[in-house]
Amino acid sequence: MRVLMFGWELPPYNSGGLGVACYHLAKALCKKNTEVIFVLPRRVDMPPQDFSILFADANMRIRTINSPLVPYITSSLYLSFMSAEARARLYGNTLFEEVLRYGRQAKKIAETETFDVIHAHDWLSFPAGVAAKSSSGKPLVVHVHATEFDRTGGQGVNPLVYEIEKWGMERADKVIAVSNFTKNMIIEKYGIAPEKIEVVYNAVERPDDPHGGVRSPVSRHKSLVLFVGRITLQKGPDYFVEAAAKVLARDRDVLFVMAGDGDMYHEMIRKAAAMGISDNFLFAGFLRGSELTALYRSADLYVMPSVSEPFGLTAIESLQCGTPILISKQTGAGESLTHCLKVDFWDTDEMAAKILAVLSYKELGQCLSEFGRREIGKFSWDRSADQCITIYQQLTTT
Amino acid sequence: MPSVCFYFQVHQPFRVKKYSIFQIGNDHDYFNDRGDGKLNNGKIFEKVARKCYLPTNEMMLRLLDRHPEFKISYSLSGVFLEQAERYAPEVLNSFYRLVQTGRVELLSETYYHSLAALYSFDEFERQVAMHRALIRKFFGVTPTVFRNTELIYSNEIARYAERLGFSGILAEGADDILGWRSPNFVYKPKGTDTMKLLLKNYKLSDDIAFRFSSRDWLEWPLTAEKFARWVSEHNGNGEVVNLFMDYETFGEHQWESTGIFDFLRELPGRILGHADNDFKTPSEAIAAYPARDELDVLRYVSWADIERDLSAWRSNAMQEAALGKLYQLEREVLSSGDEQLMEDWRKLQTSDHFYYMCTKWFADGDVHKYFNPYDSPYEAFIAHRNVLEDLHIRIKKVEVI
Structure with a gap:
């Protein structure tokens, strides 16, 4: 079986979960003797990366397309750096032109390769996937990691993005959703038939953290409560700040840490200041690797107040480090996790009450951590790859 | 000549409402959820009364009327009786009519269906006394046989019960405490003088309580005729078959649509259809049969989960x-x-x-x-x-x- 996969930037150049997920899924597929031709956008002026070392697998071949596309890009973001790069006159004038141009380039690659099935991750690569399908006649799988409704919290959905998502899903032979939460959204908002959608969960790659559960205090405060994620509407950072203020009204000896970057970063700094909690609220910036792991480990509780979260890999990472989680009911990972606390993202009273409960009763955090860590064993890339292979086989034999 | 000894547990807790840390110090009404969910004690009681207590009691009354040899026993927790009085007095009334037949025995337990036996003998004793007083008040009878919460049992608990004046006690017939022995005889708890022990035949009890409606079960559908045959097979190798289960089995755990009421309606007749069978209440079984052996139970056994130990309440x-x-x-x-x-x-x-x-x-x-x-x-x-x-x-x- 050979797969033409349209993926995204690989760690450590990722800016979120999408690149991580594509990378690990592709790797797990190769381990199972599935060949993957991994196509990804890459700007010519970027530092050269040795992808072959990163993947180091005989079943994997990398093809790059010269393009400035990156995950989570928006039209305005695209235009802001296009002004600097317009001179090159290589890329599309707008994000949409670029996405379509990327698709045309993808078609050229498809014409030079042989493969059995096409697998495209998220809307930016859907035109590429559809183009490859129309030139090769091979079946197309589109993999939905997030929809426009997640990214915008349902407000100000970009109709062009929506159209491309819907068109891609309709043209596809199979749609993979990262959770039932996302599957339901695809059915309701995009009108795709339930039979056409399969749920394949994301997973965590690293083996169980041997230091998980060992707290490493970083502050003079008695307790630490953590947020990790893009500081953007979808992730609900404002609810985290509001809950923090309610906790601090009752217990001043708590430090809240927000790790990440995003379009609401400055707004959140102002909000924390306006609520008078800046002394107990730290912005750690975008962290990865050992720094992030150390932060997870030093926290008493990880909070993911997402407004709409298709999966929520960071919650799993936190549990892996032995840190209990409080997640919004609007998350995909939460639908198959029982050993965690759940709350509606907008209910900051309840969020604060649960944070205080974890900080007050040590046995609560202890059980959430111990059983939660055990429970995430059910998320494995190995299993997810098996599910993808089954889908490929069904599509290629019919 | 196996006697069939039925004991049904009847209990409803006062569920604690959703209570956040911000309510501490301001709200002392812990059990007064008024919502539509599963924490509204009054609503739940009314629902279970409708689905289980009232129709099952009605059927038991009719069965007692039809079969003069039929006998059963109940353990009604104090918190159940309190809620019955408050939310559905007709339930209390129908239990009263059952006890009035003279063929329905009431057992003793802790008023609050608690784990006090594991933590404080004094509190345990007080709750048993409270329960005894309540049973006397509502039904005018005094229980002589004890069953501890969730059939939690050990040598020590048998000694507690003896100290409180009971002549018998009930327990789960767990394999590891029985060893090669059969649950279908009366035993003597080690360390007691005159106590007798009745052990639940968990296979036959759970056939009704858990497996009755399971279509994966090879014996599905279970008929009264088939079940009576299984009971009668103990003829010659057992003296008392103890069928202990939650009363909510009828209509609540096994819904009416599973045919559980039809099964129950037919069962006494089918069991009595075998000439050697009869029914006995726990105190009658204890009086009728000698203790065939002494049972030494060092660990706590209960009727919960496959482990049949304390882990349902004490494992984290x-x-x-x-x-x-x-x-x-x-x-x-x-x-x-x-x-x-x-x-x-x-x-x-x-x-x-x-x-x-x-x-x-x-x-x-x-x-x-x-x-x-x-x-x-x-x-x-x-x-x-x-x-x-x-x-x-x-x-x-x-x-x-």
């Missing part, structure tokens, strides 16, 4: 913390002299609260999930633990006054 740090804190308050609560405080403290002892905090869902577990009115064991712990904090504050206030 939250359960231990909640129970530890609760019984730690005993002396202060009692010396406060505050009746309402004592009552609330005791309602918080009901074993169900700790069952809801159980985290061992994955081996055995969907049962726990099904019976849990909270979204998770963590929610159950938070509500109960916050309420305990509030209770603690109330104690301190009483002390100040």
Whole structure:
């Protein structure tokens, strides 16, 4: 079986979960003797990366397309750096032109390769996937990691993005959703038939953290409560700040840490200041690797107040480090996790009450951590790859 | 000549409402959920009364009328009776009519369906006495046979029961405590003088309570005729077949649509159809048959889960913390002299609260999930633990006054 996969930037150049997920899924597929031709956008002026070392697998071949596309890009973001790069006159004038141009380039690659099935991750690569399908006649799988409704919290959905998502899903032979939460959204908002959608969960790659559960205090405060994620509407950072203020009204000896970057970063700094909690609220910036792991480990509780979260890999990472989680009911990972606390993202009273409960009763955090860590064993890339292979086989034999 | 001894457990806890840390110090009504969910005690009681207590009691009355040899026994928890009186007095009335037949025995238990036997003999004794007084008040009878909460049993608990004057006690017929022995005889608990022990035949009991409607079960559908045949097969190798189960089996755990009521309607007749069979209440079984052996039970056994031990209530740090804190308050609560405080403290002892905090869902577990009115064991712990904090504050206030 050979797969033409349209993926995204690989760690450590990722800016979120999408690149991580594509990378690990592709790797797990190769381990199972599935060949993957991994196509990804890459700007010519970027530092050269040795992808072959990163993947180091005989079943994997990398093809790059010269393009400035990156995950989570928006039209305005695209235009802001296009002004600097317009001179090159290589890329599309707008994000949409670029996405379509990327698709045309993808078609050229498809014409030079042989493969059995096409697998495209998220809307930016859907035109590429559809183009490859129309030139090769091979079946197309589109993999939905997030929809426009997640990214915008349902407000100000970009109709062009929506159209491309819907068109891609309709043209596809199979749609993979990262959770039932996302599957339901695809059915309701995009009108795709339930039979056409399969749920394949994301997973965590690293083996169980041997230091998980060992707290490493970083502050003079008695307790630490953590947020990790893009500081953007979808992730609900404002609810985290509001809950923090309610906790601090009752217990001043708590430090809240927000790790990440995003379009609401400055707004959140102002909000924390306006609520008078800046002394107990730290912005750690975008962290990865050992720094992030150390932060997870030093926290008493990880909070993911997402407004709409298709999966929520960071919650799993936190549990892996032995840190209990409080997640919004609007998350995909939460639908198959029982050993965690759940709350509606907008209910900051309840969020604060649960944070205080974890900080007050040590046995609560202890059980959430111990059983939660055990429970995430059910998320494995190995299993997810098996599910993808089954889908490929069904599509290629019919 | 096997006698069939039926005992049905009838119990409803006072479920603790969702209670957040911000309510501590302000809200002392712990059991008054008024919502549409699964924590509204009044609504749940009315529902179970409609689906189980009233129709099943009605059928039992008719069966007792039709078969003069038919006999059964119940254990009605104090918190059940309190709620029956408050939410559905007609249930109380129908149990009264059942007891009036003279062929329905009532057993003794702790008023609050608690785990007090594991933590405080004094409190255990008080709750048994409270229950005895309540049974006497409502039904005019005095139980002589004891069953501890969830059939939790050990040599020590048998000795407790003997000290309180009971002649018999009930327990789970767990394989490891029986060894090569059969549950279908009367035993003597080790370390007691005159006590007798009746052991649940868990295979036959669970055929009704758990497997009755399971289509994966090879014996499905279970008919009264088939079940009576299985009971009769013990003829010659057993003296008493103890069928112990939750009363809610009828109509609540096994819905009416499964045919459970048709099964029940036919069962006494089918069992009596074999000439050697009869029915006995626990005290009659104890009087009729000698103890065939002494049983030494060092570990705690119960009728819960496949483990048949204490792990449903005591297997994680939250359960231990909640129970530890609760019984730690005993002396202060009692010396406060505050009746309402004592009552609330005791309602918080009901074993169900700790069952809801159980985290061992994955081996055995969907049962726990099904019976849990909270979204998770963590929610159950938070509500109960916050309420305990509030209770603690109330104690301190009483002390100040």
